[in-house]
Amino acid sequence: GEDVEQSLFLSVREGDSSVINCTYTDSSSTYLYWYKQEPGAGLQLLTYIFSNMDMKQDQRLTVLLNKKDKHLSLRIADTQTGDSAIYFCAENPYSSASKIIFGSGTRLSIRP
Amino acid sequence: DTGVSQNPRHKITKRGQNVTFRCDPISEHNRLYWYRQTLGQGPEFLTYFQNEAQLEKSRLLSDRFSAERPKGSFSTLEIQRTEQGDSAMYLCASSLEPRNTIYFGEGSWLTVV
Numbered sequence: 001g002e003d004v005e006q007s008l009f010l011s012v013r014e015g016d017s018s019v020i021n022c023t024y025t026d027s028s029s030t031y032l033y034w035y036k037q038e039p040g041a042g043l044q045l046l047t048y049i050f051s052n053m054d055m056k057q058d059q060r061l062t063v064l065l066n067k068k069d070k071h072l073s074l075r076i077a078d079t080q081t082g083d084s085a086i087y088f089c090a091e092n093p094y095s096s097a098s099k100i101i102f103g104s105g106t107r108l109s110i111r112p
Numbered sequence: 113d114t115g116v117s118q119n120p121r122h123k124i125t126k127r128g129q130n131v132t133f134r135c136d137p138i139s140e141h142n143r144l145y146w147y148r149q150t151l152g153q154g155p156e157f158l159t160y161f162q163n164e165a166q167l168e169k170s171r172l173l174s175d176r177f178s179a180e181r182p183k184g185s186f187s188t189l190e191i192q193r194t195e196q197g198d199s200a201m202y203l204c205a206s207s208l209e210p211r212n213t214i215y216f217g218e219g220s221w222l223t224v225v
Contacts, residue, residue, distance in 0.1 A: 099160060103154050
């Protein structure tokens, strides 16, 4: 089946690293995504990783993929107040290449 | 190109009325998707188009919902006889086959009173 799970909340101190975790169930997923959603706004594609990769780095963002455990993580280095948002993990199952399946989102809050 | 555009951004309607949302995808994107998002949840897939052809519909898309993409460019999502349970944000997205990077619009908020 298709299911993506994330923890609901994460609180970090400004300047620290944030690590948001996600597990997915469809081992055939070809792409895995991280989207950011600010209050009242749509979804912003942050980054994505192809299933044959283990890691992808893009400026302050690092994505790690463990296919064996079906675990995806997003690390945000030097977390800033502007990073406060809900972060969605999503998979693109091979069985349904037309759509992506989202988790419920992790709300990241930054404390001074 | 400014990305995926949706309008109206907000719509308040009385129960039983019909509403229509419009989506303009990124130019030349041949795939267009509709998702629905309720408070505290991730977006849920409703339907998608490859050019003008509607290729997949979710079970969430009841008979009161209809989506069109007549010329393979913009799309409309119509909800007939709205119910309070239809209150949600309706998100449109587009992508360029075969790449699977899917870009979302800002969403259209629907409140049914």
